[in-house]
Amino acid sequence: MRHIPEEELHAYLDQALSRAQAVEIESHLAGCARCRMERDAIAGLRDRTTALLATLAPARSIQRPAWAELRRRHHLTTARRARIIRAGVWAASLVAAIGLGYGSHWWLDHTRAEELAGTRDTLLSPTPTVPAATTVVTPVVASRSPAPRVTPTASRPRPIERLEFDTLSSAPTVPASGVWRTESLERAIDAGLTVPRVAGLPVLQIQVQDAPASSSSLVAVEQVLTGGELVRTIEGPADEMAALDRSAVASSAAGADAPSSVSMRTGNRMLLMTARIPADSLRALLAKLRTK
């Protein structure tokens, strides 16, 4: 008589068998004491394993963050990816532009050299097409014509850094989603975070919202003026900050004594500074800002 192999008994107890297989095993068990003992032993082993593994639980209970928080992270990662792609495309176009510019220089020098040489047998002289329009400049057999001077506009790169100054109608608020932790100045600097603060003003509090890469963390600094007004500065990735900015505009109905805000954008980073002081004063503070 064939007894039930142990792995089948495991699968049976784990309810991993088809109904037909289970019925077959049950009918065998009904008539086989040895397999019944084996089944009980395996059931005990199975329970023991489950009990042992159950002790491998973290000391703290597992708190599930809100789904909305994950959606926000997802949104940020896709935005970040888009930003990287945009940066990549821009870099590629810059490389292409420099390449074309260089190429057109070479091409102009080359044609000029030929002009100077005054040779009549130059059959392959490039047509004066604008180099930026096509990447492949097709040489055309043409009668000798004076090559016009093409200014290589494509080789002039756009300025890389851009500063924007805006006065917002309302103050940015710290977003409710995401976990802020309080950090000391020394520790934040040690961690390589950008800590935006006005030189000479006492720092009340530094709060950090971590991101997978420390370079994309949000850092909020609260300082106090001699008159007691709070100055809050938040620095982070531009797309995130822009969202923050919009949500602040949407959420707060700006009253008469609404604090003024100034935002500054440098490349992919954005900084928001807010205080209940006139916008001019705030801009003066911004000039005294230190980010390291």
Add this chain to the structure above:
Amino acid sequence: MADELEQLYQSTYTSVVRFLYRRVWDLDRAHDLAQEVFVRAMNHRPEKPRAWVFAVAANLARDEARAAMRRKKHLTLLTNDPIVMPAAEPDAQELVEQDERMASVHRALDELTPRDREVLLLWDAGLTYPEIAAQTDLAVGAVGTTLARARKRLVAAHERLTAGKMDDAAHS
């Protein structure tokens, strides 16, 4: 679809964290990785989200273990300490202070082969035989065999480890 994923998140997040915790032994890291898994799921929109979530979690845990191993190697090279603890030791030692029982199970689990351990943890996380098979490249029929071996070895290793301790206690 979004709702489906959200429901899965509500029902399995805790299991995923627990599963990851047993691989990386750091609750905060387990949370980070679990969230990473669900964020990725939002991008991928997998057809079988439950199996997918655990497959990605297992991959992340493996990468994490490799990175930890590299860090440890570097550390060993840097410190040039003549007394080098075995890889699992410091973690286990820390846990002894917290919970001796847990440490012995942890060590017993460490004695399993990586595949046995993975199959056992996946089963414990609530995956079915076909789901485990798909993830570990085992035949469905082999899952039972692997689980049978893993369970026996875990219990045996644990008994051996705790029996040693009890003897020590009896002698002292």
